[in-house]
Every structure is written in structure tokens, then in C-alpha cells.
Amino acid sequence: EDQVTQSPEALRLQEGESSSLNCSYTVSGLRGLFWYRQDPGKGPEFLFTLYSAGEEKEKERLKATLTKKESFLHITAPKPEDSATYLCAANAGNNRKLIWGLGTSLAVNP
């Protein structure tokens, strides 16, 4: 069964304290691994798409990496404004079949 598991469920960091969020997936025929950021009461905001193992993408303090079994979202020197829930989703064939994780709730304290 296709599945996406995110860990940890919640993470609290001090400003400037770098860390990584994990997204493990078991999906047959992966056609893209997506990372989104979701603020309370808002829709998810697209961050990255990764397609193949070894691929990396960066945006400001965020870097996403992909292996054959998992993806990491690295947050370097986070700021309070990085506080949000980070969601990952795997595309198992087409956009209709996005398999979503439950998210990691990140809180960055000033």
C-alpha cells in the first residue's frame, strides 16, 4: 500500500538552530515528491518538487533532498517566520494520486 510518513510530528527549535524534517515513502512508481508549507487556516503553499534520487533543491533557508526511500527538508538557521506545518506528498502516477503525510509542525522560538 502506498504510504507517506513524516517525522517528527512536531519540532520546536530556537532561532538559528538548524534541523531536518523527514518524509519516508513507500510508493510504487514515484513520479514526484512534493514539499508544501501550510500556515494555520491557509491552504498549502508549494515549496519543492523532487523527481529522482540524488536531486536537491534550495530556497532561502530550506533545502530538500531525495533518496529512493525518503526525503529530507533541511532548515538552516531558521527564523520565527519559518514556523508552520510542513507537508510532503508523493505522486504515485498522476496528480490525482498524491499521497499525503500528516505533516511536521515546526515552531521556531525567537
Add this chain to the structure above:
Amino acid sequence: GAVVSQHPSRVICKSGTSVKIECRSLDFQATTMFWYRQFPKQSLMLMATSNEGSKATYEQGVEKDKFLINHASLTLSTLTVTSAHPEDSSFYICSASSGVNSPLHFGNGTRLTVT
């Protein structure tokens, strides 16, 4: 680019009434849009796929007669919650993609409260 607008952001209605939620792609055409429902602390749940010019495709367990979807144009899809009940209270989010190999972009969601 790839902006999806959803309206209203919040709605409170009485039990038994119907509510319509609009989803628009502002700067691209979307032959397909998707409607999700999200409960607190839970993952996004796909409700249905909205296809321009044809009937929507509903996920298993989603009542098509309760959640009416109309994709009237390449930039507009609507979700109507008919005869709403308190258990329909939830966060509804639409999304669309500008192409087969493009990521989904989401609206800001609609918080529905049925009293």
C-alpha cells in the same frame, strides 16, 4: 504565477441550507481541479476531481449528491455542499495544476461551520 483563489474564506450556515464555494485559477487555465477536505491534525483528504466540461470524479465514500461539483470553465470550479449538517463542518481546499508535470497549487481554503 500559478495563483489559485478560493472564496469565501469562512462561512457559517444553518443546518439544512446549501453553501457554494468557488475556486478560480487566476493566471492559468486548469482543465482539472481538485477538492480536498482537511480535519484538524489530519492529512489532506481528496474528495473529488473536477473536470472541465464533464462530470466530476468522486473518491470512495464521498457522496456526490451532497457535494456537487461544477467545472463551468477552464478557470472556475465550484463545490456546493447541499443540505449541510454539523458533521460537514470542516476546512475545504481546492487546488489546480497548470500542467501535467506541474505541481498542485492550492487556494487558501474555506472554513465551513454548520450550526
